[in-house]
Amino acid sequence: MNLDRQIQALIDNAPQDGHTTQAIQAIGPALKLLAQQLRHSQYYILQTLERDWVLTTLSNRANPGDQKQVIYAFSTLQDVTADPNSLKDPQVLALPIPVTHILFQMLAMKGVYSTVFFDTPGNLSSGTELRREDLQNLIGAQLQQNYKAPRNTNRHLPSDIA
Secondary structure, X not given: OOHHHHHHHHHHOOOOOOOHHHHHHHHHHHHHHXXXXXXXXXXXXXXEOOOOEOOEEEEOOOOOOOXXXXXXXXXXXXXXXXXXXXXXXXXXXXXXXXXXXXHHHHHHOXXXXXXXXXXXXXXXXXXXXXXXXXXXXXXXXXXXXXXXXXXXOHHHOOOOOO
16 A cells, blocks of 8 residues: 555544544654655554554663663564564464554554664564654654744734733
8 A cells, every 4th residue: 555545544544533633634744754764565563462562672782771662563474474582472463554554653652662664574683763752753843834833913913002
């Protein structure tokens, strides 16, 4: 599915609360911009049977107490099965998720530090890491551009208004 259709699917499936659809429309260009920098239109995400995304805890080798929670996004199903840690649990499966949906979900996942996108099939030793904070900053900048507050126009007020 192309990126425009992915954004439209997010809009079509958004809660009809009067805000979410507008928010997706506003941040859609930023999601698309980021998605264009990745190589695939969908990635396989490990999920539980309840559809919760599986987080992987990474530790700093020099400082094991320094940890972060990441999501692995695999470009192929073969890469999922090649990762020795991926499918150890029979309650975990890998499902394809459109890339813009992954980015959108990241915004809501407070415990997630980043998503690692394994873009090159067969290569699990290097990936593109996108930090949640960077995604939020880009989205925030996009929203500020789209929703600039109207300027105060005091020129039309009488000078003796006190």
